[in-house]
Amino acid sequence: MNEHWDAIIIGAGTAGLPAAIFAAERSDKILVLDVAPEIGGTLHLSSGQMSAAGTRLQKEQGIEDSPELHIEDIMRISKNTADRTVAGLAVNNAAETLDWLETIGFQPLPDHPVKGQAHEPYSLKRYVWGENLGKSILAVLKPVFEKAIGSGRVTLKLNTRVTKLVLDEDGAVTGLAARTGGGAEETYSTSAVLIAAGGYVANGAMYKELSGHPAYGDHSYPYCVGDGLNLGLSAGGTAQGHENYLTSFGVVMQSYDVPSKVRCRQIHWPERRMPWEIYVNAHGKRFIREDEPSVDVREHTIQEQPDLRHWIMFDSVTLQEAPPLFADFGADDIKTAAENGEPMFYVADTVEDLADKAGLPVDVVVQTVADYNAAQSRGSDSFGRQNMPRGISEAPFYTIRSQAMSVSSTVGLKVNESLEVIRDDESTITGLYGAGESLGQGAMMGSSFCGGMLVTPALTFGRLLGQRLLPIGDAARAAAE
Ligand SMILES: Cc1cc2nc3c(=O)[nH]c(=O)nc-3n(C[C@H](O)[C@H](O)[C@H](O)COP(=O)(O)OP(=O)(O)OC[C@H]3O[C@@H](n4cnc5c(N)ncnc54)[C@H](O)[C@@H]3O)c2cc1C
Numbered sequence: 366m367n368e369h370w371d372a373i374i375i376g377a378g379t380a381g382l383p384a385a386i387f388a389a390e391r392s393d394k395i396l397v398l399d400v401a402p403e404i405g406g407t408l409h410l411s412s413g414q415m416s417a418a419g420t421r422l423q424k425e426q427g428i429e430d431s432p433e434l435h436i437e438d439i440m441r442i443s444k445n446t447a448d449r450t451v452a453g454l455a456v457n458n459a460a461e462t463l464d465w466l467e468t469i470g471f472q473p474l475p476d477h478p479v480k481g482q483a484h485e486p487y488s489l490k491r492y493v494w495g496e497n498l499g500k501s502i503l504a505v506l507k508p509v510f511e512k513a514i515g516s517g518r519v520t521l522k523l524n525t526r527v528t529k530l531v532l533d534e535d536g537a538v539t540g541l542a543a544r545t546g547g548g549a550e551e552t553y554s555t556s557a558v559l560i561a562a563g564g565y566v567a568n569g570a571m572y573k574e575l576s577g578h579p580a581y582g583d584h585s586y587p588y589c590v591g592d593g594l595n596l597g598l599s600a601g602g603t604a605q606g607h608e609n610y611l612t613s614f615g616v617v618m619q620s621y622d623v624p625s626k627v628r629c630r631q632i633h634w635p636e637r638r639m640p641w642e643i644y645v646n647a648h649g650k651r652f653i654r655e656d657e658p659s660v661d662v663r664e665h666t667i668q669e670q671p672d673l674r675h676w677i678m679f680d681s682v683t684l685q686e687a688p689p690l691f692a693d694f695g696a697d698d699i700k701t702a703a704e705n706g707e708p709m710f711y712v713a714d715t716v717e718d719l720a721d722k723a724g725l726p727v728d729v730v731v732q733t734v735a736d737y738n739a740a741q742s743r744g745s746d747s748f749g750r751q752n753m754p755r756g757i758s759e760a761p762f763y764t765i766r767s768q769a770m771s772v773s774s775t776v777g778l779k780v781n782e783s784l785e786v787i788r789d790d791e792s793t794i795t796g797l798y799g800a801g802e803s804l805g806q807g808a809m810m811g812s813s814f815c816g817g818m819l820v821t822p823a824l825t826f827g828r829l830l831g832q833r834l835l836p837i838g839d840a841a842r843a844a845a846e
Contacts, residue, residue, distance in 0.1 A: 368553075368554070369394070369554040369555065370394050370395065370396040370553060370554065370555040371388075371392040371394040371395060371555070371557065371837040371838065372388055372392065372394075372395055372396070372555060372557040372558070372559060372835045372837045373395075373396045373397075373398065373540075373541060373553055373555045373557070373558050373559070374388070374395065374396070374397045374398070374558075374559045374561055375398055375399075375527045375541075375558065375559065375560050375561060375562045375592075375593065375596070376397075376398075376399055376406060376560075376561040376562040376563060376593070376801070377397050377398075377399040377401075377404040377405070377406065377510075377521060377523075378399075378404075378405060378406020378407055378408060378561060378562075378563055378586075378801065378823075379406055379407055379408050379411070379499075379502075379561075379563075379801055379820060379823040379824060379827070380559075380561035380800035380801030380823040380824065380826055380827035381397060381399070381406070381559070381561035381800075381801075381827060382404065382405075382503075382506045382507075382510050382827065383462075383506065383824050383827035383828040383831060384559055384561060384800065384826075384827035384828070384830045384831040384835070385397050385510060385513060385519050385831065386506070386509050386510055386513055386519075386831060387827075387828055387830075387831025387832045388519075388830070388831040388835055388837060389513035389516070389518040389519045389831075390831075390832075391831075391832075391837055391838035392518065392837040392838045393516075393517060393518040394518075394837075395513075395518060395519045395520070395837075396519075396520050396522070396553060396555070397519060397520070397521045397522070398522050398525045398526075398527055398543055398553075399521070399522070399523050399524075399525065399588075400524065400525060400526035400527075400588045400592075401523065401524075401586075401588045402523055402524055403523065404503075404507065404510065404521070404523070405503045405507070406563055406586055406588070406589070407499065407563055407585070407586040407589065407802070408499040408500065408502055408503040408506075409499065409500065409503065409586065410499060410584060410585070410586055411498065411499030411820060412494060412498045412499060413494050413495060413497075413498040413499035413500070413501060413502050413820055414482065414492060414493070414494040414498075414816055414817045414820065415459075415463060415492070415493055415494065415502075415817040415820050415821040415824075416435070416459065416487065416491050416492045416493075416815070416816050416817030416818060416821055417435075417456075417459035417460045417462065417463040417491060417493075417817075417821055418430040418431055418432050418434060418435035418456065418459065418460060418489070418491050419431055419432060419460040420459075420460045420463045420464055420478075420491070421460075421463075421464045421467065422463070422467070422473060422477070422478060422493065423478060423490070423491065426478075426490075428478070428489060428490050428491070430489045430490075430491055432453075432456045432457045432459070432460070434488070434489060435456045435459070435487075435491060436449065436452060436453050436456045436457075438487050438488050438489075438815070439452055439456065439809075439810060439815045439818065442484075442485045442487075442661065442810070442813050442815050443810050443811030443812065443813040443815060444811070444812070444813065445811070446608075446609060446807075446811025446812045446813065447807075447808070447809060447810050447811035447813075447815070448605075448807075448808040448809070448811075450781075450782055451780065451782070451804070451808045451809065452808065452809050452810070452818070452822070454782055454784075454826075454829075455809060455818070455821060455822035455825050455826065458825045458828070458829055459821045459822075459825050461825075461828075462821060462824050462825040462828055463493070463821070465828070466502065466505060466824070469505045469506075469508075469509055470504075470505040471495060471501060471502060471505045472495055472496070472501070473493035473494065473495060474493070474494065474495065474496060477490075477492070477493040477494070478490040478491050478492050478493045479492050479493075480492060481816050482816065483613070483634075483660070483814075483816075484660060484661075484813075484814040484815060484816045485659065485660055485661045485813065485814070485815070485816075486816075487816060492816045492817055493817075499820070502820070502824070522543075522545070523546075524545060524546030525543045525544070525545050525546070525551075526543060526544050526592070527541050527542070527543045527562070527592065527596065528542050528543060528544050528550070529541060529542040529596075529599070530558065530596055530599060530600045530797070531552065532600060532601075532794075535795070536600070536601055536794060536795070537556070537794070537795035537796050538555070538556065538557070538558050538600065538794065538795065538796035538797045539554065539555075539556065539796070540552055540553050540554040540555055541553055541555070541558060555796075556795075556796045556836070557796050557798065557835050557836055557837055558796060558797055558798065559798045559799070559800060559830055559835060560593045560596055560597055560778065560786070560797070560798065560799045560800070560803045561593070561799075561800050561801050561803065561823075561827060562589070562592045562593030562596070562801075562803055563586060563588070563589035563593060563774075563801060563802045563803060564585070564589050564591070564593070564594075564773060564774025564777070564802035564803065564805070564806075565589065565590060565591030565594060565774045565776075566580050566582075566585035566589060566771070566772060566773065566774055567580075567585045567586065567587045567588070567589050567590050568580075568589075568590040568591045569623070569624065571590070571591040572774070575604075575607060575610075575774070575775065575776045576607075576610040576771075576775060576776075577610065578610070578612070578673060579623045579624075580623070580624050580770075580771075581618065581623055581624055581625065581673070581768050581769075581770040582616070582618075582624055582625070582626075582627060582768075582770035582771070582772060583624035583625055583626050584626070584627065584772050585772055585773075589774075589802070591774075593777075593778070593799070593801075593802075593803030594774075594776065594777060594778060594803055594805075597778040597786050597797065597799060597803065598778075600786070600794050600797055601788050601794055602778045602779065602786040602787065602788065602794060602797070602799075603778070603779045603787065603788055603789040604776050604777065604778065604779070604805075605776065605777065605778075605779045605805065605807065605808065606775050606776045606777055606805040606806070606807025606808060607775070607776050607807075608807075608812065609775050609805075609806070609807030609811050609812040610668075610771075610775045610807075610812070611664055611665070611668065611771065611775070611812050611813060611814060612664060612667065612668055612673050612769040612770055612771045613664060613769060613770065613771060613772075613814065614631075614633055614660065614663045614664050614667050614769050615630065615631035615633045615663075615667075615675075615767045615768075615769065616628075616629070616630050616631065616767065616768055616769075616770060617629045617630075617631065617691070617694075617709050617765060617766070617767055617768070618708070618709060618766075618768050619708065620708050621708055627770075628694070628709070629691040629692070629693065629694035629698075630691060630692055631677070631690060631691060631767055632689065632690060632691060632692060633660075633663065634660065635656045635657070635658055635752070636658070638688050638689070638690075639656060639688075639752040639754075640655040640656055640752065641679060641683045641686075641687040641752075641754050641755065642655065642677045642678055642679040642683060642687075642690070643655060643677075643678050643679075643733070643734075643737050643757065644675040644676070644677060644678070644767075645675060645676050645678055645725065645730060645733055645764075646670040646671060646674070646675055646676075647670065647671040647672060647674060647725070648671070648726065648729060649720065649725045649726040649727075649728075649729030649730040649732075649733055650729060650733055651733055651737065651748065652666060652669075652670055652675070653666045653667075653748060654746070654748035654749050654750035654751075655750060655752075656750055656751055656752045660814075661813055661814075664769070664813075664814070665812075667769045668769065673768065673769035673770070674766060674767065674768050674769065675766075675767050676723055676725060676764045676765065676766050676767070677690070677764060677765045677767055678719075678730075678734070678757060678762070678763070678764045679757060679762075679763055679764075680755075680756075680757045680758055680759045680760070680761075680762050680763070681759045681760060681761050681762070681763070682755060682758075682759045683754075683755060683757075684696050684699060684700065684763055687754075690765075699763065699765065700712070703763055703765075709765055709766040709767075710763075710765055711723045711763065711764045711765070711766075712761050712762070712763050713761060713762055714760045714761050714762070715760065715762070716730060716731050716734050716757070716762050717730075717731060719762045719763070719764055720764075723764050723766065725764075734757050737756065737757065738756035738757060738758060740753070741753040741755065741756040742756070773802060773806045773819055774802050774805055774806060775805055775806050775807045776805045776807065777799075777802065777803055777804040777805020777806070777807065777808060778799045778803055778804055778805070779804075779808075780798070780799045780804060780808075781793065783834055784798050784799060784800060784826055784829070784830055784834050785797065785798055786798065786799050796836075798830055798834065798835060800822075800823060800826035800827050800830060801819075801822075801823035801826065801827070802819060802823065804822075804826075806818075806819055809822050
């Protein structure tokens with residue numbers, strides 16, 4: 366083996382960067398390995414929305430909040446499916462993380478904090494992000510991390526993929542193996558490894574195996590292919606969260622390929638835009654009141670539909686008169702895309718032809734539209750929809766295929782309250798720690814999306830590990846001797 370390191374951090378991303386920054390205050394032998402050619406991980410792509418209770422920002426604005434209220438909100442939103450211990454550890458320490466980020470230059474948007482945005486809202490304003498989303502966080506972490514490298518306390522190796530953990534006969538971690546960009550295999554000795562290698566969304570096969578659904582969206586960091594979870598499992602760790610898979614609602618893909626980039630995003634939040642359209646599933650049937658107020662209900666309902674899809678159906682009057690259905694994609698764009706036969710967009714002079722073109726069962730769709738038109742005339746429908754401004758009656762008729770997808774990994778390594786990776790029998794794997802999406806989103810938010818509960822925990826766990834949980838520095842060395 367090469368020289369001995371106090372700790373090795375796998376991944377220079379959201380969790381790995383703060384871990385290295387703080388670990389450098391206790392040790393000058395910190396090694397950070399990343400398979401990518403640059404640091405930052407998913408922060409390059411993430412919306413970077415964070416939630417924390419009891420922050421300086423909240424206090425300045427007179428918002429009385431506490432970690433207790435935050436965790437109660439998470440348990441309410443997740444219907445008690447989040448892991449109270451692990452999510453609680455994140456929440457209890459989140460304010461300090463956000464305050465620290467601000468001291469190194471992070472600036473939330475001027476009107477923040479807010480209660481929510483895309484996800485089920487919190488009961489209090491504790492949600493922030495910066496102008497450049499995830500990149501706003503990376504922009505302030507990067508100089509501090511580079512300073513730690515400059516001081517010689519942290520060593521960074523990019524283009525280096527960790528392929529194996531090395532264990533002793535008792536199952537404790539003693540090092541790891543990694544493959545460099547040139548293809549050489551190197552081994553490194555350490556008694557503390559932090560898995561901060563992100564999730565597995567960029568690994569289509571693994572995603573499908575663990576969630577039961579394809580990874581429809583091509584929006585995850587390409588280097589997050591599940592190595593973190595696989596490395597942890599290879600050392601005896603256990604995976605959790607399979608039951609918590611959840612998809613978000615309503616994007617239109619650029620192509621029929623899987624994965625594909627998103628072309629436009631449906632404004633499906635009734636508080637922002639009341640729907641004029643109906644939604645039908647692959648059976649040609651409506652499945653929800655389109656103005657369902659809870660985004661969590663919409664997400665769970667779309668998850669029960671074939672291929673996580675719906676078709677948004679409307680007529681020419683709605684196209685022209687309704688408020689914009691998508692952000693940055695107007696009525697003329699929809700019309701042109703449909704007339705040109707571009708993927709996901711369909712137009713026809715009759716409802717029959719429309720269903721046929723979209724590959725939907727014609728007779729069922731005709732009946733669904735007739736039933737909706739009758740309900741709209743009556744002013745009530747069987748789903749309890751409140752907002753029905755008009756029926757679907759004026760040719761040409763339109764439909765757009767909308768896809769549900771997720772950009773994060775549900776399943777992850779099980780850890781204890783010290784962030785040590787644990788086995789099925791809850792025993793710890795000595796020297797192995799985890800943080801970030803390698804722990805899975807299910808632990809933080811169960812079968813729901815709770816705003817900011819991936820980025821903030823990743824940063825927070827990285828910070829805690831660097832500050833105190835990783836057994837490094839003089840005290841740890843003395844204890845080991
Ligand atoms: C489009 C998008 C929007 C999002 N928006 C939000 C949001 O607003 N709020 C929120 O809370 N969450 C959000 N998320 C999720 C959140 O950003 C991620 O869960 C979080 O950033 C992951 O942090 P991480 O440290 O676990 O992984 P990353 O930041 O991805 O870091 C992992 C690092 O490990 C490296 N790596 C992987 N395998 C290896 C290996 N074998 N050897 C060496 N290095 C390796 C990778 O190259 C990467 O640099 C979003 C995600 C996406 C994709």
